[in-house]
Amino acid sequence: MRGAEEVIGNADPTGADLAVPPRPRRRPRPLRKLLGDFWQSRELLRNLVARDLKIRYKDSILGFAWSMVTPLATVLVFGFIFTRVFEVTNTADFSLFFLAGFLPWQFLSGSIAESVGAIVGNGPLMRQVNFPREYLPLSKVSSQAIHFVLSLGVLSVYALVRGYNFFPFLPVLALAILFHALFVAGMSMAFAAANVAFRDLQELVPVMLLLWFYGSPLFYRLEMVPAEWRWLILLNPMTWFLDLYRHVFYYLVVPPTKVMAVAAFLGVASTAVGYLLFVRLARTFSKEL
Amino acid sequence: MDGQGVCRPGQIRVRDLWEVFRVYHSRPMGVKEKLTRAQKVVFEDFWALKGVTFSLEPGESLAIIGPNGSGKSTLLKCLAGTLTPDRGSIDIGGKVAGLLELGAGFHPDLSGKENIYLNGSILGMRRKEIDALYERIVEFSGVGEFIENPVRNFSSGMYVRLGFAIAIQVDPDVLLLDEVLAVGDAEFQAKCFEKLSETRRRGRTVLLVTHDTQSAMRLCERAILLDEGRVVAEGPCREVVALYQQRVIAQRDAEPVSTVPAQPASRWGTGEATISSVELLDGSGMQVDRIAAGEEVALRMVFDFKERVEYPIAGFLLTTDEGAEVFGTNTLSRRIETAVFEAGDRAEVVFRQKLDLLPGRYMFSVALAASDGSEPIDYWRDCLYFRIRGASGDKGIVDLGTTIELSRLSAEPELQRPPQVLKG
Numbered sequence: 001m002r003g004a005e006e007v008i009g010n011a012d013p014t015g016a017d018l019a020v021p022p023r024p025r026r027r028p029r030p031l032r033k034l035l036g037d038f039w040q041s042r043e044l045l046r047n048l049v050a051r052d053l054k055i056r057y058k059d060s061i062l063g064f065a066w067s068m069v070t071p072l073a074t075v076l077v078f079g080f081i082f083t084r085v086f087e088v089t090n091t092a093d094f095s096l097f098f099l100a101g102f103l104p105w106q107f108l109s110g111s112i113a114e115s116v117g118a119i120v121g122n123g124p125l126m127r128q129v130n131f132p133r134e135y136l137p138l139s140k141v142s143s144q145a146i147h148f149v150l151s152l153g154v155l156s157v158y159a160l161v162r163g164y165n166f167f168p169f170l171p172v173l174a175l176a177i178l179f180h181a182l183f184v185a186g187m188s189m190a191f192a193a194a195n196v197a198f199r200d201l202q203e204l205v206p207v208m209l210l211l212w213f214y215g216s217p218l219f220y221r222l223e224m225v226p227a228e229w230r231w232l233i234l235l236n237p238m239t240w241f242l243d244l245y246r247h248v249f250y251y252l253v254v255p256p257t258k259v260m261a262v263a264a265f266l267g268v269a270s271t272a273v274g275y276l277l278f279v280r281l282a283r284t285f286s287k288e289l
Numbered sequence: 290m291d292g293q294g295v296c297r298p299g300q301i302r303v304r305d306l307w308e309v310f311r312v313y314h315s316r317p318m319g320v321k322e323k324l325t326r327a328q329k330v331v332f333e334d335f336w337a338l339k340g341v342t343f344s345l346e347p348g349e350s351l352a353i354i355g356p357n358g359s360g361k362s363t364l365l366k367c368l369a370g371t372l373t374p375d376r377g378s379i380d381i382g383g384k385v386a387g388l389l390e391l392g393a394g395f396h397p398d399l400s401g402k403e404n405i406y407l408n409g410s411i412l413g414m415r416r417k418e419i420d421a422l423y424e425r426i427v428e429f430s431g432v433g434e435f436i437e438n439p440v441r442n443f444s445s446g447m448y449v450r451l452g453f454a455i456a457i458q459v460d461p462d463v464l465l466l467d468e469v470l471a472v473g474d475a476e477f478q479a480k481c482f483e484k485l486s487e488t489r490r491r492g493r494t495v496l497l498v499t500h501d502t503q504s505a506m507r508l509c510e511r512a513i514l515l516d517e518g519r520v521v522a523e524g525p526c527r528e529v530v531a532l533y534q535q536r537v538i539a540q541r542d543a544e545p546v547s548t549v550p551a552q553p554a555s556r557w558g559t560g561e562a563t564i565s566s567v568e569l570l571d572g573s574g575m576q577v578d579r580i581a582a583g584e585e586v587a588l589r590m591v592f593d594f595k596e597r598v599e600y601p602i603a604g605f606l607l608t609t610d611e612g613a614e615v616f617g618t619n620t621l622s623r624r625i626e627t628a629v630f631e632a633g634d635r636a637e638v639v640f641r642q643k644l645d646l647l648p649g650r651y652m653f654s655v656a657l658a659a660s661d662g663s664e665p666i667d668y669w670r671d672c673l674y675f676r677i678r679g680a681s682g683d684k685g686i687v688d689l690g691t692t693i694e695l696s697r698l699s700a701e702p703e704l705q706r707p708p709q710v711l712k713g
Binding site (some may be wrong): 044054286289 | 305307310311336339340366369371372376377387389390396399403406407409411412414415469512701
């Protein structure tokens with residue numbers, strides 16, 4: 001038994017008198033192990049998604065069907081306003097044009113809006129158990145993705161009814177969803193992590209999303225933007241993803257390789273940067289909450 | 290939890306662990322402050338753990354004890370992996386589960402059942418594994434048919450019981466418990482103890498943070514004593530607990546007890562005379578505020594008379610610091626006739642008594658009253674504090690000086706043996 005030989009006063013809380021050992025170097029997790037861990041705890045991700053969905057639709061009668069109400073209502077409202085009131089004539093089916101961009105937009109904005117508080121709002125859980133923290137924002141992204149796919153179902157029905165046969169472009173759609181989802185996941189992780197140290201982000205996000213909404217070619221086509229400002233819209237990553245979706249549902253053409261490549265790059269880069277940022281900041285989560 | 294250490298399931302190696310918290314005095318959390326830097330970031334580094342080292346073999350049980358703020362919970366959180374070590378390393382073999390906060394991870398809007406599945410998967414279990422354990426978890430928790438209700442409708446006891454039931458049924462190689470046994474009724478506590486002992490017998494490692502030295506000694510063979518982030522003592526639980534108790538007592542006895550001169554918490558009276566001082570003196574006439582049990586002390590009061598007072602009564606009341614009356618007496622009840630005092634007179638009264646009290650904090654109230662006892666002339670409530678030193682396993686307030694004799698009444702051959710062996 002060691003005696004009480006080191007009864008030291010904590011007189012200097014700054015720790016200046018402490019012989020603190022040097023900061024150790026950390027090796028990052030190798031990618032194989034990372035993916036392995038991810039696969040190991042997939043069940044957790046599933047349960048977190050289930051939790052979100054259950055809570056959201058707890059006492060609602062329509063439940064899941066709500067994710068289809070938005071596109072339906074949008075079709076009706078926009079179909080009326082833009083074709084009858086504003087008499088938009090340069091776009092064959094404005095509802096379809098708009099929805100093919102708006103639904104992907106909702107996937108992004110919904111994911112960011114929900115993820116930004118995903119870490120801060122789960123303090124007790126984070127203090128209790130160790131699990132991959134990135135699952136908290138990713139579970140939000142996943143539940144938004146489920147809504148997105150369901151609403152695409154409604155869009156598909158509408159497109160077919162209007163005679164837009166997009167079936168040949170389903171492989172493009174799959175790639176578009178993949179790249180887009182990677183992009184959304186990266187953004188969501190970054191926002192969730194940054195919000196821990198910078199709580200204003202939560203309040204900034206709605207404003208930011210509003211600006212981003214109008215900065216994305218949702219109501220307009222890229223060609224309608226004055227040529228000297230087009231570069232600005234092209235800097236917006238969403239422009240590229242929206243273009244992909246519109247090629248599938250609206251233009252019914254295979255998108256140019258350049259668009260595919262840019263979207264793929266944006267997706268991978270966003271996930272990589274978002275994840276690295278998240279992991280870097282995650283070390284301090286338990287202390288900050 | 291990487292590193293060179295290859296730990297068998299249930300094995301723990303903690304090497305020179307340091308953990309720092311940043312304590313902000315003024316922190317710019319907003320954009321405005323961050324952008325303009327109008328406000329300086331002022332913080333101090335607070336090292337909650339300063340080089341903690343220990344290791345445990347599978348099947349061992351360790352109690353982590355220490356005063357508040359000594360780093361116990363921080364250490365447990367590092368082991369659980371919710372805090373990353375700032376310096377040093379932790380290697381743990383096998384599955385780790387614990388109950389660090391009551392029912393944390395429960396979502397209030399989900400039912401008990403849904404929370405079991407969610408919590409189980411957070412603890413790293415597969416759906417099938419939880420299916421297999423589900424009935425046992427519900428049964429152990431004793432939550433009954435409430436399990437289908439949202440946990441926000443649970444009582445706090447049910448919350449804890451369910452949390453504990455999950456943590457223990459998961460059957461981790463290392464079980465971490467932070468001060469959770471204190472909650473729940475006696476029956477559930479007994480069940481927990483039993484289950485924990487069983488867990489240990491099956492070779493699982495148990496770490497327990499607690500203030501309750503009794504349960505620490507019941508559950509753990511070993512203990513470490515933390516103080517200000519350092520391991521101060523390490524060894525068999527009983528010895529470490531004893532050392533801890535000595536330290537607590539030593540620290541408490543060293544605390545200042547009273548203010549000198551005595552000050553009443555409240556004071557009233559008609560004012561014909563005033564109490565000018567109250568002192569507690571030991572046998573040698575020194576003022577004291579820490580007294581050994583059974584010691585004889587004198588309570589001395591000095592009065593200054595402003596007017597003529599005939600045969601006043603002087604007395605005191607001794608209470609515990611919770612206000613329970615221990616003893617009170619006065620010159621009237623002891624049939625001591627005082628005198629007639631004129632304005633300007635000064636008098637002293639000394640009460641001598643033996644304080645056969647149990648360790649703790651006590652206080653005196655003193656008074657001078659009119660001869661018929663109807664009205665106080667000067668009353669000082671709770672004016673003098675003192676402490677009876679030491680520790681005792683006895684209950685109550687006073688020490689009745691009990692002596693204990695034990696002898697065997699049946700005629701047995703070993704009758705001549707010392708009476709302590711009365712067993713079997």
